[in-house]
Amino acid sequence: MPALCYPFDSQLQERQCTDQEVSSANASMVWKKYECEVSEFGICTTVGRVTPDIYSQIVAAVNESYALEHYTPPLLSLQNCNFVRDAFSRITSSYCPPLNHYLKIINVGLGLVSVGVLLCLVLWILYANRPQRxxxxxxxxxxxxxxxxxxxxxxxxxxxxxx
Structure with a gap:
């Protein structure tokens, strides 16, 4: 029964699988050949190395590792908002170059609104402490x-x- 290929070496660099290893993409199909039929006592009665119960557990583990290998990098890009930054930079450079200019104008406008609200708050506090009429x-x-x-x-x- 061939071993599962680990796609990284000891320095966590990608490596090619050898001929004696199977990738996580097709491991379940290759290992299906090594599954045996079991008796009522759980002992293999035909040629094979793993019982159906063990085979299903191995395939479940391989499916989980395949999912982690393929879906973790996009999820990690969400961790620090790189995904959002990349999406906006792609949109601004490819589809609508003036959008970058408009986004800057919106940011300036929001900054001015913030300063205006802060000024109103300060004036309100000063006016509230004046003696009444x-x-x-x-x-x-x-x-x-x-x-x-x-x-x-x-x-x-x-x-x-x-x-």
Whole structure:
């Protein structure tokens, strides 16, 4: 039964499989020839090296390793957003070159909106801490109230003298 080819050497560089090894792409078909028929006791009754149970476990492991080998690199590119950057650079260079210019304009616009919102927030905080209109006029109108009280007192005193 041929061994499974490991596609990388000790320095994790890609290598070619030898003639005595099978690739993960066709290992299940090659190993099917080495499957035997089993008796009710689980012992091989025909020529072969692996039981159907062991064969199914080996094929499942090979399918998992094949999936990891072929689907991991694209998933790793999602980890640090290289996939998104590559997609946008391909779109901007191939399909619509002005898109790069428009994306820069959008980024500048979003920056200006952010600065505007920040400025509004600062002005709102400063305006909220100002004295309110009634408080400002109350300080100015206090002497007027005192004058009117004194005038009322003087008027009532004058009326009482006249009587």
């Amino acid at each position: 009634e408080e400002a006029f109350e300080k100015l109108s206090l002497p007027e109230k005192i004058k009117s009280i004194f005038k009322n007192n003087q008027n009532s005193a004058n009326l009482s003298r006249q009587m």
